[in-house]
Amino acid sequence: MPQRGTNQNYRRSRYTLGPVGGLLVLILLFFLSSRFNLSGTAPEGVESVPLPESPGAEPLQVYFLDVGQGDSQLIRIPGEAGYFNVLIDTGEYQYADGLTAYLEGLGVERVDALIATHPHTDHMGCMNRVIERFEIGGLYMPLLPEDKTPTSVGYEKLLDAASAKGLTVSPLHEGSAIESPAGSQFQVMSPQVDADWEGANNYSAVIRLVYGGTAFLFTGDAEQESEEIILEAGYHLDSDVLKMGHHGSSTSTCEAFFQAVSPGHAVISCGEGNRYGHPHRETLAMLKEEGVPYYRTDQDGTILAQSDGAVITFTTGLDPVLDRDAYRAAQKRAA
Numbered sequence: 126m127p128q129r130g131t132n133q134n135y136r137r138s139r140y141t142l143g144p145v146g147g148l149l150v151l152i153l154l155f156f157l158s159s160r161f162n163l164s165g166t167a168p169e170g171v172e173s174v175p176l177p178e179s180p181g182a183e184p185l186q187v188y189f190l191d192v193g194q195g196d197s198q199l200i201r202i203p204g205e206a207g208y209f210n211v212l213i214d215t216g217e218y219q220y221a222d223g224l225t226a227y228l229e230g231l232g233v234e235r236v237d238a239l240i241a242t243h244p245h246t247d248h249m250g251c252m253n254r255v256i257e258r259f260e261i262g263g264l265y266m267p268l269l270p271e272d273k274t275p276t277s278v279g280y281e282k283l284l285d286a287a288s289a290k291g292l293t294v295s296p297l298h299e300g301s302a303i304e305s306p307a308g309s310q311f312q313v314m315s316p317q318v319d320a321d322w323e324g325a326n327n328y329s330a331v332i333r334l335v336y337g338g339t340a341f342l343f344t345g346d347a348e349q350e351s352e353e354i355i356l357e358a359g360y361h362l363d364s365d366v367l368k369m370g371h372h373g374s375s376t377s378t379c380e381a382f383f384q385a386v387s388p389g390h391a392v393i394s395c396g397e398g399n400r401y402g403h404p405h406r407e408t409l410a411m412l413k414e415e416g417v418p419y420y421r422t423d424q425d426g427t428i429l430a431q432s433d434g435a436v437i438t439f440t441t442g443l444d445p446v447l448d449r450d451a452y453r454a455a456q457k458r459a460a
């Protein structure tokens with residue numbers, strides 16, 4: 126039986142919070158924020174991180190995995206002891222077998238950092254299976270206020286799997302530290318510790334990875350409101366590759382944010398023929414107008430970006446995590 130005590134902060138309690146309870150939560154959040162803000166990176170962030178004198182022969186690899194209508198990115202940072210693997214999101218529950226097989230196929234045995242950008246199932250639906258299958262270094266997820274905490278089966282399974290393995294979820298928010306090998310640095314810009322949003326999307330962890338002189342920005346489903354706060358904070362956003370927010374929705378990646386990031390390439394993670402109409406035409410029009418080339422998982426399959434610390438190269442058309450024929454059949458049945 127999974128231990129019920131662990132990760133209790135992430136579960137919705139059966140009792141509503143009174144004013145005293147609310148105060149206790151605030152004190153707890155303050156405690157957690159100081160406890161987990163290990164390195165306290167400067168708000169403005171860095172432009173580059175020097176690579177080690179003898180970096181591995183392998184480049185940094187960033188896979189934008191085709192998980193249909195969802196998000197999943199695998200980052201493999203070369204280091205002395207082999208790759209340091211970071212998995213941001215996993216996609217829906219039904220792609221669990223495909224995802225674990227894909228990671229096994231790449232030779233992944235340990236996920237050094239497992240990150241759920243926010244608790245929606247198109248992002249963490251099969252994270253429980255990743256926890257069960259692989260050795261996990263650290264598990265990170267934003268801590269939502271009690272009344273915004275979801276109760277989906279996928280979310281409960283994630284917490285149960287973590288507890289069963291004795292893993293404690295580390296709260297992920299602005300300033301949280303995620304360890305990484307020499308030559309690389311993660312910076313978490315969002316959500317704010319005291320964030321209070323309507324839906325879960327704006328609680329998405331927004332994370333910038335700098336590798337040598339190159340940078341990647343991962344945005345989950347963060348929307349314009351959250352982007353505005355990141356802009357106001359004055360972060361150094363400039364990045365070579367931007368994962369567009371919320372599957373290319375027009376409610377994300379607002380123009381000011383996009384211009385601050387000023388990406389060389391953009392990637393949209395979405396499912397073929399999805400019912401939300403992602404990516405929205407406004408998003409595609411902006412990319413066209415700004416002259417930024419982009420890739421889409423629904424059209425390009427799994428996309429691999431590789432960085433040697435100075436130059437990024439792309440490979441498209443890699444195998445999807447999901448079975449495309451089965452995906453199309455399911456789409457038809459749902460229509």
Ligand SMILES: [Zn+2]
Nearest residue numbers: 195247346371
């Ligand atoms: Zn999503």
